[in-house]
Amino acid sequence: MDEKSTVRTSKFLSRVLRHDPAAIGIVLDEGGWVDVEELLAASTRAGRRFSRAELDHVVANNNKKRFAYSDDGLRIRASQGHSVEVDLGLASAEPPPVLYHGTATATLPLVLREGLKPMSRQDVHLSADVETALRVGSRHGRPVVLVVDAAALATEGHIFRLSANGVWLTDRVPPAHLRQYTG
Structure with missing residues (x-):
């Protein structure tokens, strides 16, 4: 093939x-x-x-x-990314202290104001490394990487799940737990 x-x-x-x-x-x-x-x-x-x-x-x-x-x-x-309703049966997992999310520069002001939402998907997708987040963000325009304070979110009761392909899933990320990655 x-x-x-x-x-x-x-x-x-x-x-x-x-x-x-x-x-x-x-x-x-x-x-x-x-x-x-x-x-x-x-x-x-x-x-x-x-x-x-x-x-x-x-x-x-x-x-x-x-x-x-x-x-x-x-x-x-x-493995994840569904817009149709499914239950992947993933158990909750303790996330690393920091996760990352890639998006386009054009959406940055909205995301920093409203946080990350699943939009048409069931979950917000987060990655454990900057490189993956950068690659994801570049699919939508000039990329920007956001740092997610996963430890604080978990402490506040947010549930994280880890998909079979290493993508971290959660319901949302409020803006207070986001900052722009600067390297």
């Missing part, structure tokens, strides 16, 4: 498994899972044919580890 096909299939899977499963006629269970064979058949009917081996390649080689198989390998889901 060449890089272009891998990216195209990954984007398709992100749309279907995170945002619009009905687009190809599948239904995710409460945990966001769908049977692999059902996904492959529905994708083919929708004009996006790929094999199990190609799906395995996308899951294994996605640099953001966006997808995961069930332990038995029979089901697949997105």
